[in-house]
Amino acid sequence: MDDLSLLIDLHRDGARQGPGSDESTRLAVTLSGLRGRAGLRIADIGCGTGAATRVLARELDAHVTAVDVLPAFLDVLAQRLDKAGLAGRIEPLAVSMEALPFDEQGFDAIWSEGAIYNIGFEAGVQAWRRFLKPGGILAVSELTWLTAERPAELTDHWMREYPQVATAAEKMAQLERNGFSPIGYFPLGRDCWLDNYYRPMQARFDDFLARNGQSDAARAIVAAEQGEIGLYERNADFVSYGYYIARRVGG
Template identity: 60%
Template sequence: MDELELLVDLHRSGQRQGPGGSKETRRALEMTGLAQARGLRVADIGCGTGSASLLLAEWLDAEIVAVDLFPEFLAELNDRARTRGFSERIRTLEASMDALPFAADEFDLIWSEGAIYNMGFEAGHQAWRRFLKPGGMLVVSEITWLTAERPPALQAHWEREYPEIDTASAKVAQLERHGYRPEAYFVLPPDGWLTNYYEPLEASFEAFLERNAHSESARNIVEAERREIALYRRYRDFYSYGFYIASRID
């Protein structure tokens, strides 16, 4: 397997492929004002194995298009949707988030937890805006600085990994410049990183290494994940995911 295939193998059995939590998904949904609406059209972009898609199917009267680049993740989501009785509510679509085959003004709600960074926050919300109906809602979670200053080692790490990391005020200003009205914002708490994501991921490392014969590439991936986890445990007061809820304006 190449590195990308190994990463998919590591993450495909996880309930989620990044930090988050059902309480936070519910909180963000309530902030959209759409929880009681009927007949919604929803896109979950970068859905992974569908943690958010399944919750939205449970809580909304909606047709959901769950989009991901990796068919292995979508196969897991389809299995989980069948088990929970949501096959008629969730349609999976294998596509790149920067080449989506959607029509203008198609969706009431675009959702993306922990995935917009693959395009970049600004490029992502600019590209997706046209798929929203006027007044439609955007919900994304995005890596965000929690303080005006941070330790140099942490700053250097994120400048390498994701140069678009910034404060919430800067992210909100981007939304305002590109045709959105910010409606709400909140920070993902530590249990969304540790209890819901990093600790289950750590528990999967040994089985992952065994499946892949403890190859050098597999060991390198595990070590990289361990460094990321250690970084968060040390510096979690300085960064997290922020949930950004905004509406399209014209």
């Protein structure tokens, strides 16, 4: 089994494939000003197994297109939609976020929790703007420095893994340069990382290793995840996901 297949196997059964919470999604919905509007069309890009997707469908009068490049995650989403009674309001779509088959100005809002890094924050902001109606909402969570200075081990790690990590001020400026007006921001709390993502993942490690025959590749993935968890636990004051809510401005 290759590394991608192993990562899918590790994360497929998780409620979330990255830090977040239903409460943070609801707060972003509140800040977006979308509540009370009828017949919304929303794209949730990089939705994974659909934790945020389901919140959007419950909170808003909306049809949600749930986009992920991995069909295995969308299969889990479909099963969870049936149980939640939301199947008629959410349309899964297996496609890369770099090749979205959407009409220009077709959506009232675009959501992406913890996934825009796959294309890069500014590249994603630039590419997805055209799919929003004038005044449409972009809501994304993105790895963000919480302070101007931080421990070297943290900076070194994330500059290797995701060089586009930056402060909220820098991310806001990128939004403004690319035709958006920021209307809300908040950093995710430690519970979004530890209680909702890291601890449940750690609880799956033993079964994951057993399913995969304690292979060297599976052990390497667990070791890498444990290393990232330890890094976060030591440095939670300095880094998180920032949740950015912005409105498309101009033509």
